[in-house]
Amino acid sequence: MKIRPVTNQLLLAAERLEIAEIVKHNGAVYEGDLTKQITHLISFRTEGAKYKAAKSWGLQIVSIEWLHHSLERGMILDEKLYDPALPKEERGKDAWDRTKPKRPSLGKRSRDNSTTSLEGGKRKLRRTTSTKLSTQNDGLWGDIVGGGAVPQVSRSGGWETIDTDALPEKEKAKLKNFDDNTKSGSFQSTIENPPRKKGMFNACRFYLYDFPPQQRQILHEHLVFNDGEISSSVDNLLVHTEKSPQIRLFRMVPHDLPVSAHPPLPESQSQVQTITVWWLERCLHRKEFMDPTEHIIGRPFPVFPIEGFSAVTVSTSAFSGIDLLHVTKAVKLVGAKYSEDMTPQSSVLVTKSLTAVRKDKFDHAQEWKVPIVTADWLWDSIEAGTRLPLSKYRIRSQKRSDSLPNISEKVLAKPLARPERSKSKMGKSTSSASSHTSKSSVRPPKNARLDHTVFESDEPVIKEEHDTQPNGSLANTAGSATPEQSYKSEPLSERSINSPTRTVSTAPAPSDHPRSRPQEDISNEISNLLAKTKTAAANPVPNEASEGRKRGAHRILGRVTSNISTGSTAHSRATSVDSTATHGHPVEYLPYHSGKPKKDQTANEQIELLMHGDRHVEKDVDSQPPATQLQYEDPDSTEAREMVMARMMGDKAPPKTGLKEKAVTVGDFMDKSRTVRRNGRERGGLR
Amino acid sequence: MGAVHRYDLTLDVTHLIVGDYDTPKYQYVARERPDVRPMTAEWIEAIRELWINDQEINMEFLEREHTLPTFHSLKFSMTGCDDRKEIFS
Numbered sequence: 001m002k003i004r005p006v007t008n009q010l011l012l013a014a015e016r017l018e019i020a021e022i023v024k025h026n027g028a029v030y031e032g033d034l035t036k037q038i039t040h041l042i043s044f045r046t047e048g049a050k051y052k053a054a055k056s057w058g059l060q061i062v063s064i065e066w067l068h069h070s071l072e073r074g075m076i077l078d079e080k081l082y083d084p085a086l087p088k089e090e091r092g093k094d095a096w097d098r099t100k101p102k103r104p105s106l107g108k109r110s111r112d113n114s115t116t117s118l119e120g121g122k123r124k125l126r127r128t129t130s131t132k133l134s135t136q137n138d139g140l141w142g143d144i145v146g147g148g149a150v151p152q153v154s155r156s157g158g159w160e161t162i163d164t165d166a167l168p169e170k171e172k173a174k175l176k177n178f179d180d181n182t183k184s185g186s187f188q189s190t191i192e193n194p195p196r197k198k199g200m201f202n203a204c205r206f207y208l209y210d211f212p213p214q215q216r217q218i219l220h221e222h223l224v225f226n227d228g229e230i231s232s233s234v235d236n237l238l239v240h241t242e243k244s245p246q247i248r249l250f251r252m253v254p255h256d257l258p259v260s261a262h263p264p265l266p267e268s269q270s271q272v273q274t275i276t277v278w279w280l281e282r283c284l285h286r287k288e289f290m291d292p293t294e295h296i297i298g299r300p301f302p303v304f305p306i307e308g309f310s311a312v313t314v315s316t317s318a319f320s321g322i323d324l325l326h327v328t329k330a331v332k333l334v335g336a337k338y339s340e341d342m343t344p345q346s347s348v349l350v351t352k353s354l355t356a357v358r359k360d361k362f363d364h365a366q367e368w369k370v371p372i373v374t375a376d377w378l379w380d381s382i383e384a385g386t387r388l389p390l391s392k393y394r395i396r397s398q399k400r401s402d403s404l405p406n407i408s409e410k411v412l413a414k415p416l417a418r419p420e421r422s423k424s425k426m427g428k429s430t431s432s433a434s435s436h437t438s439k440s441s442v443r444p445p446k447n448a449r450l451d452h453t454v455f456e457s458d459e460p461v462i463k464e465e466h467d468t469q470p471n472g473s474l475a476n477t478a479g480s481a482t483p484e485q486s487y488k489s490e491p492l493s494e495r496s497i498n499s500p501t502r503t504v505s506t507a508p509a510p511s512d513h514p515r516s517r518p519q520e521d522i523s524n525e526i527s528n529l530l531a532k533t534k535t536a537a538a539n540p541v542p543n544e545a546s547e548g549r550k551r552g553a554h555r556i557l558g559r560v561t562s563n564i565s566t567g568s569t570a571h572s573r574a575t576s577v578d579s580t581a582t583h584g585h586p587v588e589y590l591p592y593h594s595g596k597p598k599k600d601q602t603a604n605e606q607i608e609l610l611m612h613g614d615r616h617v618e619k620d621v622d623s624q625p626p627a628t629q630l631q632y633e634d635p636d637s638t639e640a641r642e643m644v645m646a647r648m649m650g651d652k653a654p655p656k657t658g659l660k661e662k663a664v665t666v667g668d669f670m671d672k673s674r675t676v677r678r679n680g681r682e683r684g685g686l687r
Numbered sequence: 688m689g690a691v692h693r694y695d696l697t698l699d700v701t702h703l704i705v706g707d708y709d710t711p712k713y714q715y716v717a718r719e720r721p722d723v724r725p726m727t728a729e730w731i732e733a734i735r736e737l738w739i740n741d742q743e744i745n746m747e748f749l750e751r752e753h754t755l756p757t758f759h760s761l762k763f764s765m766t767g768c769d770d771r772k773e774i775f776s
Contacts, residue, residue, distance in 0.1 A: 019765065023758055023761075026756045027760065028757075030762075030765075031762060031764055037762055039760075039761045039763075040761055040762070040764075041764050041765070041766060042763055042765045050764065050766035054764075073717060073757075074725065074757055075716065075725050076708050076713070077717050078718060225751070284748075287747060
């Protein structure tokens, strides 16, 4: 901020506005009228209505220096030291310890704390600096720290430059006094400050050209914060440069100021680089000093808007943070349109690096024939001042071909692989099914088929059945055989899963019964199954879920049944029948539960029972193990068992040995004695 | 979050979180401790928020962002500028 000499002239309204701006920018409120809510009155005199009112209200009355000094410090200074009643030279004296450096920032803090604590440990508030500064501690410090003075001196020179330029004559004089005092009075104190890392703009001197006060203020803060120096005029840039030849000089201009509007630099100042705010932004973002020549962003654009860009819509990829901001701003500045979203209307996709392009953007760019170019195209175009052809910067799809097609292939392959796999699975199941059927051409295939289905999980079962139907019909000469098969397999699988132990008696049932069943029933069942499959396909999730629930419930029931009453068994059975075969032949399951007479048995059932009773008992033995084993089954043993069973059925081998053998293979969890007993009972009941 | 909190203003304090400027601590820091930065309480909250969400923390930026505005919560009025009288002579 600039403070014009107020001597012999009234404070201009503009000045007043500027102060109001500054005040507002620093978190305070400025009001023209004095009210009791006002905390501070900035006064240029010690009389007047406002002054008196403020005094009587006990408000803080300060001079303008307080404002500026406080800003410089970044904190509110003691208002009493800036009483307008004080002579100007006295104001702000010892308001704060300027000799101490401002710590640049968190990141750059050197480990000075440890050394500091050497001096006095954890010094509390009570201990004042005056003691600290004047004691021989400081000498000690000088010895310890040594070279600390060098950066410090140059630093204080830094702010001296700023202030002397900015402040009026008298202020200057005052400051000089102050400075002299500081140097002579407590020179040691400067040495006291331990050396610290320099900010990124150390040894850089800036001249801010043509910024509004508010912006200027911000820039000022940032630059000084990082140890930059600021000159109030171009000429001042060169002051003292002989002393420190390594100093870099910059002239900062707004990025949207055309080059033609830049005041020409005198010959002698050719080493002054002209930069824009963007450069500062980049530096701040990266937290390091970047040479402005590195990148066009940060230097004023030679020409803008650039001809030929007006019809261009630019989309970007892989830019982030400050880069993205700069790209968008630069794009707009050269006259092109920036499109945040990638659309078919985008005329070019600018990307930071070829590998970083997002896949979807890349794909869409390909699809929409939007050329993809590297950011260099934009930068070079800006630098050249013309719209350069894309060809040189184009990212060819071939470049990416190694990765892209692979990816797309993978993507494609996945959906493909799925069907294939399921196909093969189906094929397998079909083949195995057909093998069963072929086997069964000699004998009724029921058991084998049953086993097979039983051991599959839900879904495959349905699928397979669906599959086997045509297949089976091909294999089997008898058209009804396949339907029969699938029909049987379904209820059986359900049942056996439900209640392993019970299968002892029940398993054989389906294998026998269908033969006697009328054709229409079978076809009914088929349609049922088909419908089921369809629904399963249509909404597998709920179906499966319900299936699972069903199953779970049954399993529990089944287990329970193994050691409790048959009543519940009967019940569960009934339910399972209901749920699986929607239109019912509960008949076929119920009778085999147990030999106990059932009230709810229909005449039909009983007849059937009687009719097949004998065989049933025999078969019983055969079928029982597979059913029981189902939960623990593995394919090998399934095969083996199937073979055994087929043999048994084919040879009509003595059931007893079969039972023995089976019982052994089946597993120990089955209560053999109970089974036997039950069989016995059943037999008795049937007879 | 790895920082140290002290009730007392000690020599190794680096940041002062300011609630009220009208305190001896504030005044002392303003006067004697240019190396201590006055901060708003939101600073801590902002960092914490970032930290919890596992985002990148740009300390320097945040520090600048949440430095207590010099004249935070103050109200100013001015006098003497519409007076033709010479103020400083």
